[in-house]
Amino acid sequence: MASKLLRAVVLGPPGSGKGTVCERIARSFGLQHLSSGQFLRESLGGGGEAGALAQQYLERGLLVPDHVITRLMVAELEKRREQHWLLDGFPRTLGQAEALDGICQLDLVISLNIPFETLKDRLSARWVHPASGRVYNMDFNPPHTQGVDDLTGEPLVQREDDRPEAVAARLRKYKDAAKPVMELYKSRGILHSFSGTETNKIWPYVYTLLSSRIPPVLPEEEH
Ligand SMILES: Nc1nc2c(ncn2[C@@H]2O[C@H](COP(=O)(O)OP(=O)(O)O)[C@@H](O)[C@H]2O)c(=O)[nH]1
Numbered sequence: 630m631a632s633k634l635l636r637a638v639v640l641g642p643p644g645s646g647k648g649t650v651c652e653r654i655a656r657s658f659g660l661q662h663l664s665s666g667q668f669l670r671e672s673l674g675g676g677g678e679a680g681a682l683a684q685q686y687l688e689r690g691l692l693v694p695d696h697v698i699t700r701l702m703v704a705e706l707e708k709r710r711e712q713h714w715l716l717d718g719f720p721r722t723l724g725q726a727e728a729l730d731g732i733c734q735l736d737l738v739i740s741l742n743i744p745f746e747t748l749k750d751r752l753s754a755r756w757v758h759p760a761s762g763r764v765y766n767m768d769f770n771p772p773h774t775q776g777v778d779d780l781t782g783e784p785l786v787q788r789e790d791d792r793p794e795a796v797a798a799r800l801r802k803y804k805d806a807a808k809p810v811m812e813l814y815k816s817r818g819i820l821h822s823f824s825g826t827e828t829n830k831i832w833p834y835v836y837t838l839l840s841s842r843i844p845p846v847l848p849e850e851e852h
């Protein structure tokens with residue numbers, strides 16, 4: 630099997646399971662994934678005027694301007710040039726996709742198609758550990774102790790942008806921005822779409838697809 634470095638992207642609306650699927654891929658294939666949303670949240674923590682401005686976009690569920698997220702991501706990816714790339718949530722717009730084209734040729738784009746009602750239910754039940762980005766769901770993968778991160782024992786919080794008022798706007802905006810990105814990757818023959826309401830049912834297909842590009846370190850069921 631080719632040992633070429635993987636250049637892959639996972640796309641999908643908020644709540645579609647990008648983070649969950651990337652986490653499983655990372656564990657099963659022994660690589661690190663880069664979540665643009667988590668990376669943004671961490672990068673903004675430092676304060677400053679630019680950080681405070683970008684924070685307002687996140688809280689309101691709006692996309693941060695292309696040049697801001699692109700600069701952050703491209704700088705980080707350059708540092709990881711010798712590693713596999715598995716990107717979660719980037720690129721989200723055509724401008725971001727064009728910027729990514731400038732630094733790599735993507736092998737694979739995974740798109741998660743999840744019904745709107747399912748997304749709304751999942752986001753309202755999502756709890757996160759802000760420091761690590763670990764994600765829980767009160768129905769799907771609850772923490773061992775309610776309201777507390779399994780590894781650190783620190784409190785879990787609900788993201789501001791997971792509030793119902795923000796969710797509807799985020800889902801609408803996602804669609805508008807993502808359409809041309811999907812079309813671009815479809816026209817290149819690298820788009821692989823998976824539809825359903827359960828990550829556990831989608832996962833075996835994603836695992837099989839990835840296995841054709843990179844050797845797994847864990848069997849499918851041990852994600
Ligand atoms: N009920 C249910 N929740 C899921 C499933 N897959 C993921 N989740 C949860 O749905 C929420 C959104 O998933 P996440 O991976 O954070 O989505 P992202 O916003 O696309 O990164 C999280 O709370 C997950 O734990 C599933 O198959 N069923």
Ligand SMILES: Nc1ccn([C@@H]2O[C@H](COP(=O)(O)OP(=O)(O)O)[C@@H](O)[C@H]2O)c(=O)n1
Pocket residue numbers: 641642643644647664665666667669686687688690691692693694698717718719720721725790799
């Ligand atoms: N390429 C990106 C990725 C995230 N973001 C911002 O980060 C927020 C959270 O992104 P995320 O990927 O963690 O979460 P989901 O929206 O997928 O749940 C988005 O709502 C945007 O405000 C962005 O502006 N541009």
